[in-house]
Amino acid sequence: xxxxxxxxSRFGQIFSVGTWVVLxxxxxxxxxxxxxxxxxxxxxxxxxxxxxxxxxFWRPVLRVGDDGIAIRNVFTDYNIPWxxxxxxxxxxxxxxxxxxxxxxxxxxxxxxxxxxxxASRDQGQFLPExxxxxxxxxxxxxxxxxxxxxxxxxxxxxxTRRDEVGVATKRVDVRLIVAFxxxxxxxxxxxxx
Numbered sequence: 001x002x003x004x005x006x007x008x009s010r011f012g013q014i015f016s017v018g019t020w021v022v023l024x025x026x027x028x029x030x031x032x033x034x035x036x037x038x039x040x041x042x043x044x045x046x047x048x049x050x051x052x053x054x055x056x057f058w059r060p061v062l063r064v065g066d067d068g069i070a071i072r073n074v075f076t077d078y079n080i081p082w083x084x085x086x087x088x089x090x091x092x093x094x095x096x097x098x099x100x101x102x103x104x105x106x107x108x109x110x111x112x113x114x115x116x117x118x119a120s121r122d123q124g125q126f127l128p129e130x131x132x133x134x135x136x137x138x139x140x141x142x143x144x145x146x147x148x149x150x151x152x153x154x155x156x157x158x159x160t161r162r163d164e165v166g167v168a169t170k171r172v173d174v175r176l177i178v179a180f181x182x183x184x185x186x187x188x189x190x191x192x193x
Contacts (some may be wrong), residue, residue, distance in 0.1 A: 007061070007063075007107050067081060079171075085097070088151055088155055093106070093110045099167065107146075108147045
């Protein structure tokens with residue numbers, strides 16, 4: 001049985017739910033008295049914003065399993081076998097370097113400036129050896145950050161499996177792009193009428 005560890009941005013999930021609540025509340029003045037014309041004008045725009053928030057903040061996920069790393073970002077999905085990983089970085093967020101390029105996981109952002117200043121020395125202990133650069137670590141490598149927790153987990157597995165062979169693959173989510181195109185066209189049409 002394959003073991004799978006999933007990482008998602010807590011901020012992204014909280015932001016998504018909060019935004020959807022606000023968008024739903026914004027629809028209330030049109031829904032409660034049932035203003036059909038108002039609904040036709042507001043639903044496409046609201047749906048476009050709701051989809052954009054879902055795609056940018058809720059959809060991104062990072063899965064680490066026996067076969068490798070699966071990264072889902074806004075419009076793209078990546079499958080990265082352990083043998084395809086060349087380097088792991090956390091400067092701006094978890095970034096995996098492969099032969100097809102550098103892949104940043106939206107689901108594992110680096111910590112903000114405040115988190116970097118308040119970090120304690122013990123948060124950098126007991127990390128995988130490949131974490132340390134000249135004896136130091138970046139704030140994004142701290143185990144208490146989203147990027148650091150994911151990077152530490154990935155590095156522990158990668159250090160034992162880096163000699164494997166594999167090729168990373170990329171897939172663009174065409175259905176999501178089409179959904180955006182349709183909603184943007186519907187929004188433009190509803191605002192022009």
